[in-house]
Amino acid sequence: ERRVYVFKKGSSAGRKEMKALLGGKGANLCEMAHLGLNVPPGFTITTKVCQAFYEAGGKLPAGVWEDVLAAVKEVEEAYGAKFADPADPLLFSVRSGAAVSMPGMMDTVLNLGLNDEVVEGLAKKRGERFAFDCYRRLLDMFGDVVLNIEHEKFEEQIHAVKEENGLKLDVELTGTHLREVVRRFKGVYEKEGKSLPNDPYEQMRLAINAVFGSWNTPRAVKYREINRIRGLLGTAVNVQSMVYGNLNDNSGTGVCFTRNPATGEKKLYGEYLQNAQGEDVVAGIRTPKDVSHMAENFAQAYEDLVANTTLLEKHMRDMQDCEFTVQDGVLFMLQTRNGKRTGPAALQVAVDMEGEGMVSKSEAVLMVEPRHLDQLLHPMFEGTGKSEYKTSVLGKGLPASPGAAVGRIVFTADEAEKWHAEGEKVILLRVETSPEDVGGMHAAEGILTARGGMTSHAAVVARGWGKPCVCGLDVLEVDYSAKTASLKGTLLREGDWLSLNGSTGEVLKGKQPVKAPELSGKLAVFMEWVDSFRKIGVYTNADTPADAAIARKNGAQGIGLVRTEHMFFATAERIAAVRRMIAAEELMEEGTSAADALASLKEFQREDFEGIFTAMDGLPVTIRLLDPPLHEFLPHEGTAELDALCDTLAKEMSGRSGQHMNAVRILKNKIHGLQEANPMLGLRGCRLGIRHPDITEMQAKAILEAAVNVSKKGIKPSPHIMVPLVGFEEELSHQIKVIRKAAEDVFKAAGATVDYKVGTMIEVPRGALRAGDLAHHAEFFSFGTNDLTQMTCGFSRDDAEAKFLPLYQREGILPADPFEELDTTGVGELIKIAVQRGREARPGLHLGICGEHGGDPKSIEFVSTLVDYVSCSPLRVPIARLAAAQAAI
Ligand code: ADP
Numbered sequence: 001e002r003r004v005y006v007f008k009k010g011s012s013a014g015r016k017e018m019k020a021l022l023g024g025k026g027a028n029l030c031e032m033a034h035l036g037l038n039v040p041p042g043f044t045i046t047t048k049v050c051q052a053f054y055e056a057g058g059k060l061p062a063g064v065w066e067d068v069l070a071a072v073k074e075v076e077e078a079y080g081a082k083f084a085d086p087a088d089p090l091l092f093s094v095r096s097g098a099a100v101s102m103p104g105m106m107d108t109v110l111n112l113g114l115n116d117e118v119v120e121g122l123a124k125k126r127g128e129r130f131a132f133d134c135y136r137r138l139l140d141m142f143g144d145v146v147l148n149i150e151h152e153k154f155e156e157q158i159h160a161v162k163e164e165n166g167l168k169l170d171v172e173l174t175g176t177h178l179r180e181v182v183r184r185f186k187g188v189y190e191k192e193g194k195s196l197p198n199d200p201y202e203q204m205r206l207a208i209n210a211v212f213g214s215w216n217t218p219r220a221v222k223y224r225e226i227n228r229i230r231g232l233l234g235t236a237v238n239v240q241s242m243v244y245g246n247l248n249d250n251s252g253t254g255v256c257f258t259r260n261p262a263t264g265e266k267k268l269y270g271e272y273l274q275n276a277q278g279e280d281v282v283a284g285i286r287t288p289k290d291v292s293h294m295a296e297n298f299a300q301a302y303e304d305l306v307a308n309t310t311l312l313e314k315h316m317r318d319m320q321d322c323e324f325t326v327q328d329g330v331l332f333m334l335q336t337r338n339g340k341r342t343g344p345a346a347l348q349v350a351v352d353m354e355g356e357g358m359v360s361k362s363e364a365v366l367m368v369e370p371r372h373l374d375q376l377l378h379p380m381f382e383g384t385g386k387s388e389y390k391t392s393v394l395g396k397g398l399p400a401s402p403g404a405a406v407g408r409i410v411f412t413a414d415e416a417e418k419w420h421a422e423g424e425k426v427i428l429l430r431v432e433t434s435p436e437d438v439g440g441m442h443a444a445e446g447i448l449t450a451r452g453g454m455t456s457h458a459a460v461v462a463r464g465w466g467k468p469c470v471c472g473l474d475v476l477e478v479d480y481s482a483k484t485a486s487l488k489g490t491l492l493r494e495g496d497w498l499s500l501n502g503s504t505g506e507v508l509k510g511k512q513p514v515k516a517p518e519l520s521g522k523l524a525v526f527m528e529w530v531d532s533f534r535k536i537g538v539y540t541n542a543d544t545p546a547d548a549a550i551a552r553k554n555g556a557q558g559i560g561l562v563r564t565e566h567m568f569f570a571t572a573e574r575i576a577a578v579r580r581m582i583a584a585e586e587l588m589e590e591g592t593s594a595a596d597a598l599a600s601l602k603e604f605q606r607e608d609f610e611g612i613f614t615a616m617d618g619l620p621v622t623i624r625l626l627d628p629p630l631h632e633f634l635p636h637e638g639t640a641e642l643d644a645l646c647d648t649l650a651k652e653m654s655g656r657s658g659q660h661m662n663a664v665r666i667l668k669n670k671i672h673g674l675q676e677a678n679p680m681l682g683l684r685g686c687r688l689g690i691r692h693p694d695i696t697e698m699q700a701k702a703i704l705e706a707a708v709n710v711s712k713k714g715i716k717p718s719p720h721i722m723v724p725l726v727g728f729e730e731e732l733s734h735q736i737k738v739i740r741k742a743a744e745d746v747f748k749a750a751g752a753t754v755d756y757k758v759g760t761m762i763e764v765p766r767g768a769l770r771a772g773d774l775a776h777h778a779e780f781f782s783f784g785t786n787d788l789t790q791m792t793c794g795f796s797r798d799d800a801e802a803k804f805l806p807l808y809q810r811e812g813i814l815p816a817d818p819f820e821e822l823d824t825t826g827v828g829e830l831i832k833i834a835v836q837r838g839r840e841a842r843p844g845l846h847l848g849i850c851g852e853h854g855g856d857p858k859s860i861e862f863v864s865t866l867v868d869y870v871s872c873s874p875l876r877v878p879i880a881r882l883a884a885a886q887a888a889i
C-alpha cells in the first residue's frame with residue numbers, strides 16, 4: 001500500500017477523487033500536476049499515516065521515513081537541486097491538508113532546509129536579502145508551529161529592528177537588517193531553551209510530526225465540532241519544493257477565486273502582493289493589490305493564471321479558490337479547491353454554470369448547500385435607500401460576507417461566547433481575527449475587523465458560515481484595554497448596539513430594522529429544478545393562518561402539524577377560557593359543567609381552523625389534539641397570580657354552587673393535584689383526551705364544523721385529525737370512537753359532510769413497536785421525532801442540552817445532538833420498524849415526520865426513503881425541499 005504520493009509537473013499517481021486519503025490539498029496538487037500545470041514538485045503523506053501516527057502514540061510508523069527519503073530523491077531530480085546542498089539548496093514547505101478544508105486550522109512551515117551554512121550558500125546564489133528573508137521566516141514558523149514558541153516573540157524582535165532603523169514595512173529591510181533579525185530570532189530560541197535542528201532532514205521529520213500533531217489541537221477540534229466534520233482519518237502532510245514570491249519585485253504571491261465568492265459574479269477575483277511569501281497576503285501586513293492589476297506587474301504570469309484557473313474551473317466543474325506564486329515572472333500553482341461562498345454566490349454560480357453548460361441541472365442542485373439557502377432566506381436591512389438608513393452609516397469597510405447583523409459590541413472572542421451563552425446577540429469587533437477566535441466568531445451575529453482584505457481570516461471563515469462580516473475598516477481605531485473603539489469620531493463601547501451590512505460593507509449605529517427575503521427571480525427558477533428531483537413531500541408546522549400562508553409561499557404542500565395548544569395561548573381571552581375549562585372540569589363532580597367554557601373555546605378554535613383551511617385550500621392539514629399537561633396553562637403554585645385566578649374562577653363557579661370559599665379550596669386542591677413529578681411522561685397527549693373525552697369531542701367538532709363551513713364557500717378542506725402520544729391500540733381506538741361520534745353529530749347538524757382522516761403520532765417507543773396494531777385504526781402516521789428521541793434515548797429534551805449533551809459530543813459518545821440530527825441507528829431503527837409494520841397492516845398508509853428533524857438536512861436524507869413527507873417550520877420549507885431533492889439525486 002502506497003503511503004507517499006509524489007507529484008511533479010505532468011505526472012502523479014494521485015487524483016482529485018482521492019481526498020479521503022490525500023486530503024483536499026494533496027489530492028488537488030496531484031491532479032494539477034497530472035494535468036500538466038506548473039506545480040512545484042513534492043509529495044503527499046497519506047491520512048492513513050496520520051491515523052497510524054496516533055495509534056503509535058505520536059510517532060511516524062515504521063517504514064514511512066524511508067518512503068519520505070525516496071520521495072525527496074525523486075523531487076530533487078524533478079527540481080534540479082538538492083535538499084541540504086549549500087551550493088544550490090532545494091528548500092521545502094511542509095503543509096497540512098485534511099479531506100475537508102479547514103481554513104487556518106493547521107499550520108504550514110516554509111523554507112525548510114536552511115541552517116547557518118545553507119543560508120550562506122543560498123545568499124551567494126540568490127542574494128543576501130532574499131536568503132535571510134527566507135531564514136527568518138523559517139525560524140519564525142518552525143518556532144511557532146513545531147516548537148511552540150509564540151509567534152509574538154518573533155514579531156517583537158522584527159518590529160524592534162524596523163523601529164531602530166526607521167522602517168515601516170518588512171520589504172524595506174535590507175540583507176544586513178535581516179541578518180540582524182535572524183540573530184535576534186536565534187536569541188529568542190536560546191531564551192526558550194530551544195533550537196532549530198541543524199540537520200535539514202531532522203527539520204523535515206519534526207515538521208511532519210508537528211503537522212500530524214496539529215490535527216488534534218484544541219482549535220482544530222473546535223472547528224470540526226462547530227462544522228460537524230467527522231469520520232476523517234486525519235490530516236495528510238504535503239511536502240513541497242519551495243518557489244519564491246519573495247525573490248525580488250518580479251515575484252509575488254496571491255490568492256484568487258474564479259468567480260466572486262460573495263456575489264457569484266463571473267470574473268477572476270483575488271489579491272496579490274509583490275515581493276512577498278506565503279501568508280503575507282492574508283495576514284494583512286501590507287494591503288494587497290487587486291488581481292486585475294497583475295498584468296501590469298507580471299504580464300505572462302497573469303495570462304497563465306487566467307488560463308490555468310479557467311481550465312481548473314472547467315475540469316473541477318465548480319468555482320475554484322486558488323493559491324499561486326510568481327517567481328521571477330513565472331507562475332506556479334500551489335493550491336486549488338472548490339471555493340467557499342455565500343448563499344447568494346452559491347445560487348448565482350449554480351444557475352450560471354448550468355446556463356454555461358458546465359454542469360447539469362441535477363449537479364447545479366447539488367452545488368447549493370442547504371445552509372446557503374438558509375442564508376438567502378435570512379433577513380436583510382429594511383429601507384437601505386432611505387435617509388434614516390443612510391444617516392446611520394458610521395463607516396464603510398469591505399463587504400466580506402453578506403447579510404444583516406445586529407448585535408451588541410464585544411471586543412474578544414471569549415466575551416462573544418460568554419455573552420452569547422447568556423442569550424445576548426453580539427457583534428465581534430476586532431483589529432483582525434485569528435484561528436483562536438473561531439469559537440467567538442461563531443457565537444457572534446456578525447464580525448467587524450479594522451484590518452485585512454477580502455481573503456483575510458475573518459472574511460474566509462465568516463463566508464464559510466454565512467455570517468455577515470465587514471472587514472478592513474481601517475479608520476476604526478480599537479482600544480482593547482479600554483474596551484472601546486472610535487469610528488470617525490463616534491465612540492463605540494462594549495455593549496453598544498451596532499448593525500453590520502455585510503453586503504455593502506456599511507457599519508451602522510444602533511439596531512437597524514431588518515426584513516424577510518423573498519423567493520423570486522433566479523431563486524424561484526432554482527427551486528423549480530429542486531422540485532423536479534424531489535421524491536417526498538414537504539409540509540409545514542404551522543398554527544396560524546399567517547404562518548400557513550408564509551409556508552405555502554415557500555412551497556409547503558400541506559400542514560404536517562398544527563399544535564392546537566398554541567392556539568390556546570394566543571390571547572388573554574383564550575387562556576382565560578382554557579383555565580375556566582380546567583376549573584370546570586375539576587369542579588364537575590361538585591355539580592358544575594364544563595360545557596360553557598368548552599363552548600367558548602370551540603368558537604375560537606373553529607375560527608382558527610377556518611382560517612387555516614382557507615390558507616391551505618386543497619392541501620392536507622394535520623391537526624394534533626391537545627397534547628401538553630393541563631397545568632402548563634396555569635400559573636405556578638404558591639404564586640399570587642394563582643390565588644387571584646382561583647378567586648376569580650371560584651366566583652364564576654359559585655354563581656352556581658353559592659359556596660365561594662369552598663370552591664376556592666376545592667380548586668386549589670385540584671390544581672395541586674394536577675402537579676406531576678414527571679409531567680412529560682404524565683397526563684398528556686391521548687391520556688388527557690381519555691381522561692377528558694369532552695375536550696377531544698370539542699376539538700373534533702371545532703375542526704369539522706370549520707371544514708363544513710369553508711367547504712360551503714367553495715374551499716376544499718382536508719382535515720387530518722391526529723391523536724398524540726399513543727402507545728396502545730386501545731388508547732387510539734378509544735379516541736377515534738369519540739372523534740367519529742363528534743363527526744356524525746356535526747355532519748347531521750350541518751346536513752353536509754366533508755372528507756377527513758384520523759391518524760396517530762408515533763412518538764412513544766411502544767407505539768412504534770406496535771405500529772401494526774395502530775395501523776388497523778390509523779389512516780396515517782406522523783413521527784413525532786422530538787418525543788420519540790426523548791423516550792427512546794431516555795434524554796429529557798428540556799435538560800439534556802444543559803446537562804450533558806455537549807459533554808457527550810466532546811467525549812465522542814454522541815456524534816451530534818440527537819434533538820437536532822436524528823439518531824439514525826437508534827431512533828431511526830424504531831422508525832424503520834414502525835414504517836414496515838404499519839405498511840404491512842395497511843398498505844398505502846400515509847407517513848410523515850413532524851419533529852424538529854423535519855427541517856434538518858441530514859435527518860431528511862435518512863427518512864427520505866422511509867416516509868411520504870417531512871414537515872418543518874415555515875421558513876425552513878425551502879431548505880427541506882432542497883435537502884429532499886439532494887437526497888433523491
Ligand atoms: P493553508 O492551508 O493555511 O492555506 P498552505 O499549506 O496552503 O496553508 O500554505 C500557506 C501558504 O504558504 C500558501 O498559500 C503559499 O502561499 C505558501 N506556500 C506553501 N507551500 C509553498 C511552496 N512550496 N512554495 C511557495 N509557497 C508556498
Ligand code: MG
Nearest residue numbers: 103104108279
Ligand atoms: Mg494558513
Ligand code: MG
Nearest residue numbers: 025323334335
Ligand atoms: Mg492554502
